[in-house]
Every structure is written in C-alpha cells, then in structure tokens.
Amino acid sequence: xxxxxxxxxxxxxPLELRERLALDDEAALRVSRELLDEGVACEVxxxxxxxxxxxxxxxxxxxxARHAALAHLARHAGVAPSELEPALYSHSGDGxxxxxxxxxxxxxxxxxxxxxxxxxxxxxxxxxxxGGCTAVVFNRLFRHALEVGKRxxxxxxxxxxxxxxxxxxxxLAQQVFGDLRDRSVLIIGAGETSELTATHLKANGIExxxxxxxxxxxxxxxxxxxxxxxxxxxxxxxxxVAADIVISSTSAPHYVVxxxxxxxAVKRRRHRPMFLIDIAVPRDLDPEIDRVRNAYLxxxxxxxxxxxxNRHEREREAQxxxxxVEQELANVNDWLRGLEVVPTIATLREAVEEIRRxxxxxxxxxxSGLTDEQRAQVEMLTTSIVxxxxxxxxxxxxxVAGRDQCYxxxxxxxxxxxxxxxxxxxxxxxxxxAGRATADHTDRAAAEDxxxxxxxxxxxxxxxxxx
Amino acid sequence: MELASVILVWLxxxxxxxxxxxxxxxxxxxxxxxxxxxxxxxxxxLAAQAVGLVLRGVEAGHxxxxxxxxxxxxxxxxxxxxxSVAESLTRLKAIGLYVMxxxxxxxTVALVEYNPPVGLGPVLRSDIVVVHVxxxxxxxGCLYVAGGAAIIYLIEEALLRRRRPGGVLGRxxxxxxxxxxxxxxxxxxxxxxxxxxxxxxIRAETFRVPGWAxxxxxxxxxxxxAVYLALIAGRVRREWTGRAVSWLxxxxxxxxxxxxxxxxxxxxxxxxxGA
Numbered sequence: 001x002x003x004x005x006x007x008x009x010x011x012x013x014p015l016e017l018r019e020r021l022a023l024d025d026e027a028a029l030r031v032s033r034e035l036l037d038e039g040v041a042c043e044v045x046x047x048x049x050x051x052x053x054x055x056x057x058x059x060x061x062x063x064x065a066r067h068a069a070l071a072h073l074a075r076h077a078g079v080a081p082s083e084l085e086p087a088l089y090s091h092s093g094d095g096x097x098x099x100x101x102x103x104x105x106x107x108x109x110x111x112x113x114x115x116x117x118x119x120x121x122x123x124x125x126x127x128x129x130x131g132g133c134t135a136v137v138f139n140r141l142f143r144h145a146l147e148v149g150k151r152x153x154x155x156x157x158x159x160x161x162x163x164x165x166x167x168x169x170x171x172l173a174q175q176v177f178g179d180l181r182d183r184s185v186l187i188i189g190a191g192e193t194s195e196l197t198a199t200h201l202k203a204n205g206i207e208x209x210x211x212x213x214x215x216x217x218x219x220x221x222x223x224x225x226x227x228x229x230x231x232x233x234x235x236x237x238x239x240x241v242a243a244d245i246v247i248s249s250t251s252a253p254h255y256v257v258x259x260x261x262x263x264x265a266v267k268r269r270r271h272r273p274m275f276l277i278d279i280a281v282p283r284d285l286d287p288e289i290d291r292v293r294n295a296y297l298x299x300x301x302x303x304x305x306x307x308x309x310n311r312h313e314r315e316r317e318a319q320x321x322x323x324x325v326e327q328e329l330a331n332v333n334d335w336l337r338g339l340e341v342v343p344t345i346a347t348l349r350e351a352v353e354e355i356r357r358x359x360x361x362x363x364x365x366x367x368s369g370l371t372d373e374q375r376a377q378v379e380m381l382t383t384s385i386v387x388x389x390x391x392x393x394x395x396x397x398x399x400v401a402g403r404d405q406c407y408x409x410x411x412x413x414x415x416x417x418x419x420x421x422x423x424x425x426x427x428x429x430x431x432x433x434a435g436r437a438t439a440d441h442t443d444r445a446a447a448e449d450x451x452x453x454x455x456x457x458x459x460x461x462x463x464x465x466x467x
Numbered sequence: 468m469e470l471a472s473v474i475l476v477w478l479x480x481x482x483x484x485x486x487x488x489x490x491x492x493x494x495x496x497x498x499x500x501x502x503x504x505x506x507x508x509x510x511x512x513l514a515a516q517a518v519g520l521v522l523r524g525v526e527a528g529h530x531x532x533x534x535x536x537x538x539x540x541x542x543x544x545x546x547x548x549x550x551s552v553a554e555s556l557t558r559l560k561a562i563g564l565y566v567m568x569x570x571x572x573x574x575t576v577a578l579v580e581y582n583p584p585v586g587l588g589p590v591l592r593s594d595i596v597v598v599h600v601x602x603x604x605x606x607x608g609c610l611y612v613a614g615g616a617a618i619i620y621l622i623e624e625a626l627l628r629r630r631r632p633g634g635v636l637g638r639x640x641x642x643x644x645x646x647x648x649x650x651x652x653x654x655x656x657x658x659x660x661x662x663x664x665x666x667x668x669i670r671a672e673t674f675r676v677p678g679w680a681x682x683x684x685x686x687x688x689x690x691x692x693a694v695y696l697a698l699i700a701g702r703v704r705r706e707w708t709g710r711a712v713s714w715l716x717x718x719x720x721x722x723x724x725x726x727x728x729x730x731x732x733x734x735x736x737x738x739x740x741g742a
Contacts, residue, residue, distance in 0.1 A: 135478035175627065178641030270705035273642065290628065294709050302630050 001042070001339070001407055003097050003141065004062045006069035006090035007054030012111045013087040020077040021084075023048040026125055027068040031055065031072050032133040040068040042405065043138040047103070049120045051110050056100065058137045062092035091289045097141065097332055099196040101325040104149035106158065113159040113314050118149040136411045137339070141332065148328045156326065158317040161310035166197040169277045170204055173245050176275045176296060184208035186243035188236070188257070189250030190222040193279045197224050197247050210239050213332070214250070240265040246276040248284035262295050277303070338420065341401040344410045345394055346420045352390060356382050468526045469584060476540055480574045482512030483547075487567035494564055494638055499701045505563050506554065520544060523659030527584030529592075532600040534585070539577035541600075543570045545608035552614060553648065562640065562648070565615050595670045603663035607723060609656030610695070613649045614720025617713035620645040624710060646709055649716045650702050657695045664688060683734040684726055691722035 008021060023031060027047035032055075035041045041057035048054075053073065059065035070088055074081040091099045102108045106117050125142040128134050134142070153159060162171040166370040170180075177183055185201055187194050190213045198209055209228030212235075213219040219230035231239050240246065241263060251255055257276075266274060271294050278299040290297040338344065360367075360382065367375065397413070400406040414420055486509040493501025494566040520540060523529040531537040550566040623639045639645075671679040679685060701707030709714070731738050 160497055172627075175623075175640060176642050178644045231585075265630065271708040272705075273709060295625055298630075305630060 001058060001060055001138075002062045002065075002088065002092045003100075003137070003336075004041075004057045004059050004065040004069075004092040005054055005096040005099050006057075006066045006088060007047075007052060007073075008053070008084070008087045008089070009052035009108065011108075012089055013362060017077075017079075017084075017087060018051065018053065020079065021048075021053040021073055022050070022438045023053060023076065028074060028124065028127060029131045029133070031076060031155070032128060032131065034072055035065075035068055036133060038068060040065055041258065041349055042407075043135050044133045045125055045138055045142060047121060047124040049117065052103070052108075054103075056096070056138070062090075065092075066090040080221065083433075094329065096464065097336075098325060098329050100141070100145050101148045101328055102322075104145045105152040105321050105325060106149070107152075107318055107321055107325070111163060112318055113163070115153070115159050118146060118153070121149070136408060137336070140335070143327065144332055147433045148325065151328075152321045152324050156320045157316040158314060158321055160317075161313055163307055163310050163314060165279070165300070165303045165307055166200045168303050168310065169247070170200045172277075172296075172298060172303075172306070173201065173275050174204070177244060178204065178275055179207040181207065184210065184242055185242040185245040185247065186210045186212065186231075186239050187228070188212050188233075188248040189214075189252075189283065190218045191249030191279065194249040195222060195226060197277070197279075198228070200244065202226065206245075208242075212236055212239060228264050234435040237261050237265065241268045244272070244274060246274065247279065248277070249279040250284050251280070252284060253282060255286045257286065257289070259292060261291050262286075262289045263406075266292055266294050274307065279303075306390065335420075339407040339410050339411060341397050341406055344413060344419065345397055347389060348393070348413060348417055350417055351417055352386055356386050468522050470555050472522035472526060473521045473581070475515045475522065476574070476578070479512040479516035479519060480571070480578065482508055482515060483567055483570050483574065486512060486563065487571060490564040490567060491543065497638065502563065507562060509547065509567070510551060513544065513551060516540065516547070523584055529587050530597050530600070531584075532597070532604075533587055534582055535580045536577050536582050537584075538600075539573050539580070539641065541604055542607060543573035543577070545604040546570055546573070546611050549605070549608040549612050549652070552697065553652065562616065562619075565619060567613065567614065569611060577711070591669065594640050595666050595673070599663055599666035599670060602659050602666060606656045606663055607609035607727075609652045609659065610716075610719060610723060613652035613656065613716045614723075616645050616648040617716035617720070620649060620713040621710065621717070624713075642709065646712060649712055650699075653695055653698055653716060653719075657692075657699060660692060666694060684730045684739070687722055687726045687730050691719050691726070694719045694722065725738075 008018065009319070010018065013021070015346040023046055028048055032046050033043040035055070035057060040061075041059040045056045046054070047056065055069040055073070057065045057069065066088075069090070070081050070084060073088075074084045081202075099108070104118055104121050106112060109117055122141070123412050125134070129139065129142075136314070138174075162168045173183075174180060180201060183206055185198060185206055185207065185208070187198055190211065202209065208229050209223070209226060210217045211223040211228045212231050212233045213222070214233050216230065216232065217275040219233075222228070236257070240257070246257070248256060262274065262276070266272075273294045273296065275293065276285055276289060276297045278297065279298045281300060283299055285297055285299070287297065287299070289295055338347075359380070367378065370378070393413070397406075397409060400409050486505045489501050489505035489508060492498070493505065520531050520537075523537065523540075527533070527537075532541055546566065546572050550562065554562060602727055608737050619639060620642060623642060623645065627642070640648075667685075668679075696713055698707070698719070701715070
C-alpha cells in the first residue's frame with residue numbers, strides 16, 4: 001500500500017486551469033467517494049485551495065491511483081484528460097508524504113511561509129474524515145501533517161517577515177506605531193497598490209480610512225470599496241493633520257505633499273509621529289519630508305528593498321523547515337512500515353515469546369526442584385500453548401495480507417498487543433523519541449475523536465464482505 | 468546563613484545569565500516561546516535574589532543596603548523587579564534582552580567586591596537613611612529602565628531612517644511602545660527620586676553635615692532631577708516627543724551613572740554606601 005498524491009498547483013498550472021479544477025466541499029466529497037467506491041483507494045482526502053487541487057489516496061497500486069485521479073479531476077473540470085496530463089504531478093510513498101508535509105509547511109506555497117494553508121488542510125481533512133473517507137492511515141498521517149505545519153511555524157521564522165510591498169508597508173507602520181487599532185490612514189490617489197495596502201491595514205486593525213483624490217467621484221468609489229471616508233482633495237492639508245499613516249499614489253508629475261506642509265501638520269499633531277508611504281512614480285511626496293522630526297517617509301524603492309531582504313530571510317528559514325520535514329518523514333515511515341503484515345507477525349511472536357520467557361524466569365525459584373527432563377517438559381508445554389494461541393491469528397493475518405484492508409487488521413493487532421509500545425523500549429536517538437512523542441499524541445487524539453468511525457467501521461465493512 | 472545568602476545570589480546570577488542566553492537565542496532565531504521562557508527563568512532568579520537579600524539582612528541585623536555588595540545586589544534586584552512588572556503590564560517584548568546585561572554587570576561588581584555582613588556604623592543607623600535608600604533604589608530602577616528603553620528607541624529610529632528594516636529592526640518593539648515605556652518609567656521614577664532626595668536633605672540637615680549643599684554629588688543629582696522634570700514637562704505639553712524625550716532620558720541616565728560610579732566614590736565628601 002502507498003500514499004499517493006496527484007494534483008495540480010500554481011507551479012504546474014495556470015490560474016485558468018486551477019479555477020476549473022477547484023473543488024468545493026460537495027465536489028471534493030463526491031470525487032473522494034467515487035475513488036473509494038471504485039476500489040482504487042482505501043482512504044482519500046481532497047485538498048482544494050486557490051493555488052492547488054490535490055487528491056491524496058491510500059492505495060495498493062500507485063499508478064492506478066494516479067490514473068483514477070486524473071480521470072476524475074478531468075471529468076469534474078470538463079477538460080480532456082490529455083489536456084490535464086501535462087499539468088498533473090504525482091508522487092507516491094515517501095515522495096507523497098514529503099509533499100504533504102511540504103504543503104502544510106507552506107514550503108510549496110506561492111508565497112513561502114504564508115499561514116492559511118494549515119487551516120485549509122485541516123478543513124479538507126475534517127471534511128474527508130466526517131464524510132467517512134479516512135481511516136487509520138490518513139487519520140494519523142493528516143494529523144501528523146498538521147503538527148508538522150505547526151512545528152515549522154513555531155520553530156522557524158518562516159512566516160515572520162512580510163514579503164509583499166503592501167504588507168511590508170504595514171509591517172513598517174507597525175514598527176512605528178505598534179498596535180494600529182486607533183490609527184487613521186489617509187490615501188491620496190486611488191491606485192491599485194494603495195487600495196491593497198489600505199485593505200492590509202484594515203485587516204491589521206485600522207478603523208479610520210480617509211480617501212482623497214483629485215476627482216471626488218473616484219474617492220467616493222474607492223472609499224465605498226474599502227469602507228473608508230471620501231474627503232476633498234483641496235483640504236488635503238487639513239487631513240494630513242488627522243492622518244498617522246499617509247499612502248500616496250497619484251499620477252501627478254510633481255510633488256503633491258511638500259516638506260513644509262508636513263512640518264506644519266506634525267506641529268499641529270503635537271509631534272505625534274507620521275508614517276508616509278510614496279508608491280507613485282514619479283514621486284508624490286517630497287523626499288525632504290523624511291528630514292522632518294517624527295515624520296518617516298518610505299518610497300517604493302525603500303519598500304522593494306525591505307521585501308527583497310525579507311525574501312532572503314524566508315529562504316534561509318525554508319531550509320530549516322526542509323530539515324524538519326525530513327525528520328518527520330522518517331517518523332512517519334517507521335510507522336507506515338509497521339503496517340505491513342510480515343513484520344507485524346514477527347513482532348507479535350517476539351512479544352508473546354518474551355512474556356513466556358519472562359514468566360518462566362519469574363518462577364525460577366519454584367521450578368528449581370525440577371529435574372532437567374521435567375524442566376524441558378515445562379518449556380515445551382508453554383511453548384506449545386503460545387504457538388497454539390498464535391496459530392489462528394497468524395494464519396488469518398497471512399490470509400488477509402493480500403487484501404486492501406489488511407492494514408486495518410495490522411493496526412488492530414498492534415493496538416491490542418501494544419506492539420509499538422514494545423518497540424519504544426529499544427531506545428532510539430533523542431530526536432526519534434521526540435518524534436514518537438508527537439506521533440503518539442496524534443494517535444491518541446485520533447482515537448479519542450473517532451471512537452465509532454474509522455477503524456471499527458472499516459473492519460466491520462470487511463467482515464460483511466467476507467460473509 | 469551568610470553562606471546560604473551568597474549561594475542564592477550566585478544562583479540568581481547564573482539564572483540571570485541563563486535568561487540572558489534565552490533572550491539572545493530568541494533575538495537571533497525569533498522563536499516566539501523564548502520570551503516567555505526567559506521571563507520565567509528571570510523570575511526564578513529574582514525570587515532567589517530576593518530570598519538571598521532577606522537572609523543577608525537577617526544575618527547583618529539591618530536592611531541590606533550597606534556597603535558596595537549589598538547596595539549592588541539591592542539595585543539589580545530593584546531593576547529586575549521594575550522590569551518584570553513593566554513587561555507584564557505593557558506586553559512589551561524583547562526588553563529583557565537589554566535589562567539582563569545591566570543586572571548581570573551590577574551583580575558581577577557585587578560578587579567581585581563581596582564583603583561579609585557587618586553591623587551598621589552610627590552614621591547609617593537611622594530610619595531616614597533606610598527610607599532614603601529604599602526610595603532611591605526604586606527611582607533608580609525605573610530611571611535605568613527608562614534610559615535603556617530610550618537607547619533602544621534611538622537605535623531603532625536611526626535604523627528606520629537609514630532604511631535598514633531588515634536585521635534587528637523587526638525584532639525590536641515599536642517606537643510608540645518604547646516611547647511610552649520611557650515616559651511612563653520616568654513618570655513613575657521621578658516622585659521616588661524626589662522623595663529620596665528630600666530624605667537625603669533631611670538627613671543632612673538634621674546631622675548638620677557641613678557643606679552638603681555644594682557637594683558635587685548633590686549638584687549632579689539636582690541636575691538629573693531637573694532633566695527628568697524637563698522631560699515630563701515637555702512631554703505633557705507634547706512639545707517634546709520621541710527622540711527629544713529619549714535623548715533627555717539618556718542624559719538623565721548618564722548623570723545617574725556618573726553619580727554612582729564617579730561622583731560618590733571619588734568626589735563626594737560625605738555620601739557613602741555604608742562602607
């Protein structure tokens with residue numbers, strides 16, 4: 001059995017195609033159920049965001065899973081599979097798990113370090129889980145993936161610095177003012193970047209937005225769009241006094257705000273600081289303004305420089321994140337390998353044999369009166385009891401080994417006999433222990449959340465098939 | 468009991484150093500959990516130090532302010548206390564990184580200049596001296612914090628002006644928060660400074676200390692006091708904000724340091740730290 005992922009993302013497909021492939025909740029569930037019903041996959045999660053559409057499957061045949069994913073996505077989008085084929089990427093096994101972890105860590109995102117993907121993945125998993133499309137493997141794998149996403153965000157500074165001009169401007173404003181809630185912003189000119197920056201500021205708590213444009217109608221338009229207040233361009237100087245942050249992006253060929261007017265404004269503001277952002281080319285704000293006490297002026301080049309710097313920083317953090325992904329991948333691999341039948345039978349036998357020997361050793365004193373021959377008989381008796389008890393489970397396990405759902409039996413055996421607990425006693429590297437702690441936690445959470453779903457349901461399902 | 472006290476102060480010293488290391492790691496790596504961890508470690512250090520001081524006071528039989536050792540331990544304790552309170556009240560991050568070195572330097576001086584506890588000389592055996600010392604320590608704790616925040620403000624402002632928003636800038640508290648901290652810490656410290664100075668004057672007058680009014684230490688203290696009053700007056704009328712306020716706080720800090728480390732040991736005729 002393999003974890004298989006097939007899908008498209010901003011790296012392989014243009015927006016136009018991504019739009020057509022986007023799955024809403026209903027479509028995601030429908031496609032997942034179809035894959036399950038066709039028997040291609042045992043567990044499915046569909047992830048669809050504006051930058052990617054991916055199907056994760058736990059399947060026996062990775063190639064068949066890829067074909068099925070391609071066919072279903074193409075049918076859903078109404079495009080020919082041959083048209084979708086070049087944009088579709090797929091990974092299986094390690095590659096698929098690594099891909100999932102890189103996605104949750106936002107390493108595969110358009111803007112590396114963005115924060116939304118974790119919530120999006122969580123929602124996608126929740127939907128699949130509620131819809132009965134996941135069981136043992138994906139319950140554990142996706143919870144683990146979410147933990148990885150969290151770990152990357154807390155242990156690296158990957159999402160710390162803004163990497164777009166508008167968010168860099170917001171970051172600088174926060175550097176000056178701290179909390180932006182009680183601040184006000186004046187927008188001069190109705191350009192696209194100033195609108196974007198205003199939206200960003202609003203998302204960061206700014207309540208009062210003033211819009212001044214040479215044509216009043218344009219100000220009212222923009223003000224209505226971003227929930228601001230249109231003011232007359234002629235009264236600009238008055239409004240400068242009220243503005244903590246000024247964003248300018250007019251197409252005027254000369255300076256719209258001079259050093260003198262800012263000097264007067266700062267004085268009338270009783271020396272409260274002002275932060276001015278000039279996004280226009282040619283510039284709107286006199287560069288001399290930066291010399292005014294308590295006034296800080298950044299133009300588009302300054303902001304670009306900030307963005308460039310932060311990008312470099314994110315790239316460095318991304319390398320750290322890649323290392324975390326690798327570590328976590330190793331942890332998951334140990335667990336996935338454990339789901340195979342043969343090693344599980346071996347572990348089970350070892351565990352029981354250990355109990356037998358332990359019990360005999362415990363009785364050591366009381367058996368000391370026995371002759372060697374009697375001792376050999378006790379030895380034989382206990383061994384044969386153990387073998388008899390283990391015979392049926394071993395045969396049954398080998399029987400189901402050929403079936404898709406065998407891993408559910410394996411998981412049940414491992415849980416009932418606490419086989420993974422035994423494995424934990426061997427002692428590993430500290431990193432391994434830490435990883436196992438996370439994994440255990442995830443597992444416990446999974447068990448608590450879905451007592452009646454997942455495993456039990458599927459086992460019962462297979463049982464009926466047998467009958 | 469003396470031994471227990473010294474062990475506790477050493478423990479506090481090591482814990483402060485550990486807290487500093489944690490803050491430094493946090494500053495470099497930007498891991499969010501480091502600030503909380505550093506604060507816990509520093510709080511443990513503060514507790515150890517406070518208990519150490521109490522034991523020292525019990526052993527010496529008086530409030531532990533006499534001599535270089537006791538006064539330095541007391542001062543660093545006051546600074547750490549003011550910082551902990553300020554940090555929990557203002558939600559300011561990243562100040563601990565700058566407070567810890569000050570505390571560590573003061574404690575280093577204290578531990579290098581260690582002297583066993585002794586009874587008070589007749590000059591110091593007076594309630595007004597205890598009031599003077601306690602109140603002054605609170606004032607100095609506040610004003611050191613204000614001065615430290617002002618230094619960070621000035622550095623950060625320079626970085627912002629020079630377009631160096633990468634590197635450390637994103638790791639510093641906002642200018643507005645720092646300015647507020649400078650102003651509020653000064654506002655809190657100045658009444659205590661005033662009271663402490665008044666207590667000093669009363670003490671000097673009642674004991675008829677000759678020539679106290681022209682002592683360099685007294686003159687410098689009055690100068691520092693005037694600087695802080697000017698800071699508050701300018702800020703209240705909003706004529707001075709930001710840089711101006713910060714420069715005044717730094718000036719005040721320099722005067723306080725000169726008084727403590729130059730004027731009193733080398734110039735002052737009568738003021739001692741109980742030696």
